[in-house]
Amino acid sequence: MVILEGGIGNYVNSKGRRFSYFGGNNYLGLANHPAVKNAVIQAVRKYGINFSASRRTSGTATIHLELENELSLFKGKEDTVVFASGYQGNSILLEILKDKYSIVLADQLAHASISAAIPRDVNKMFFNHSDAGHLDYLITHNKISNPLIITDGVFALTGEIAPLDKIFPVVRKHKGLLVVDDAHATGVLGKTGKGTPEHFNLTDAENIYQTETMSKAIGGYGGFISGSRELTQLIREKSTTYQASTALPPPVVAAGIASLKIIHENPGLRIHLLEQADRLREEILLLGFGTTGNGTPVIPLIMSSPERAKKLSLFLEDNRIIVPHLNYPSNREMNILRIAVTASHSDVQIKKLLVNLKKWIKENGKD
Ligand SMILES: Cc1ncc(COP(=O)(O)O)c(C=O)c1O
Missing domain, CATH: 3.90.1150.10 (Aspartate Aminotransferase, domain 1)
Structure with missing residues (x-):
């Protein structure tokens, strides 16, 4: 295992040596961007390291509201809620939507955070990987009503894009809900980087929810869910995960705001x-x-x-x-x-990788 002795970028230092780096998920190269680092330093000077309170008590600061507003503009949605991690997003969403579905159908290769998010008292099934036909079969054959279907947008291990153009018609046919974990697609896929639904021109489709993270293409940390004000209010009012966690720390919030600005301008x-x-x-x-x-x-x-x-x-x-x-x-x-x-990888780096x-x-x- 690589033990990092400095920050990540095109190159990393480990064991006293320098390596060309193709690990991690720093897709837009923002994790170590000078403007992001500068914003973080300013935020630490102004706010310190931690608000040390939950958003519901005394932990909400103006920069949280600014970040949520920037994310809403980026996503073209009414509102956004940020929280501790992308991993938490699936639990938060499945928890607050619980009275709207009777069973969860997840892709067989869904990310660990998806399996972990399915409430213990809810029935679950797994459909064959990216197989809309099998999903349709499971729902029809088992006479399921009110299904919630959940999949990664881009699969973390295989880099495949979930075929939402085939999955969503099945979801609609059965009047279900679709949740897309877009950890690897936010800032990457779609005409304006909104993720997998945008890639398939489904940005405005009803009953599609996305769970997202700022820890990959957006050079920061923390999870978020954008949507209608009704949805975000539900999260703020009903999610114990959201309510009982310490608010995102200032340096992380500042990194998100600065990264979004770079993404918007470039x-x-x-x-x-x-x-x-x-x-x-x-x-x-x-x-x-x-x-x-x-x-x-x-x-x-x-x-x-x-x-x-x-x-x-x-x-x-x-x-x-x-x-x-x-x-x-x-x-x-x-x-x-x-x-x-x-x-940000250079041609020289990519050539060296291919030569090797x-x-x-x-x-x-x-x-
Ligand atoms: C598909 C998927 N969902 C969720 C997560 C968790 O996101 P975070 O690292 O922001 O908690 C990851 C990876 O880390 C992921 O690959």
């Missing part, structure tokens, strides 16, 4: 990111690696065994490149290495 960042990702994915396929996904900056290298995956990750590390081998959740050894490309992947194949064969 739409080219997202376009460049997706172009880089498309080029890299194409080259990786040409080299003969197995990969999945399309049109996202998450590019897995699928190896024939966990051992081969670990070996390739170490091979790259020996050549001063970090591409992590994934071994979570639950310490499960998987046969995937995940390349996360960012808008080619060298690996020459020395170790294809999988």
Whole structure:
């Protein structure tokens, strides 16, 4: 495991050495952006580290309201609620919508935060990965009414985009609700970076909810849900997770505000990111690696065994490149290495990665 000895950017320092970095989820390169860092420093000077109170008691500050307002403008929604983490978002939403659904149907490969969010006293089923036909079959065959369907927008491990163009018609047909965990799509997908629903022109569709995070493309931290004022009021009034957590700390709030400003002023960042990702994915396929996904900056290298995956990750590390081998959740050894490309990676870095992947194949064969 890489132990970082400095911040993350195109390069990281670890074990006293410098590595080209393709880990993490810093898609727009904002996590270490000078303007974001400066805003954080100013916020710490003004507000300190922590408001040390929940939003419901005395922990709401003007900068929370400013961040929520900026997020609402970015998302084109009436209102937004921010909270401690993206992971919490699914629990918060499934908790407050509880009297609107009778069962949860989740994608088989849904993120751990989705499985963990399904309330214990609620029935659940899993549909085959990205398979709208199977989802339709499960609902019809089991005579389900009021289903809540939940999926990642972009799958964290495979970089695939959930086919909402096929899933949403099934949701609508059965008068259900659709929740999209857009942790990896916010700021990345869609004409203006609003995420997977925008990618499929479903921004204004009724009964679609998104749970989102500022910890990936938006260079900060913390989860958020945007929507109607009725929805945000429900969260503020009913969610115990929201009410009983300490408010987002000032440096984190300031990072979110500063990042959103950069995203707003530089739409080219997202376009460049997706172009880089498309080029890299194409080259990786040409080299003969197995990969999945399309049109996202998450590019897995699928190896024939966990051992081969670990070996390739170490091979790259020996050549001063970090591409992590994934071994979570639950310490499960998987046969995937995940390349996360960012808008700020240079051509030189990408070329060096490809040269080394080619060298690996020459020395170790294809999988
Ligand atoms: C699909 C998905 N949802 C939620 C999360 C959790 O977001 P956060 O790290 O902001 O808690 C992650 C990853 O971290 C994720 O990949």
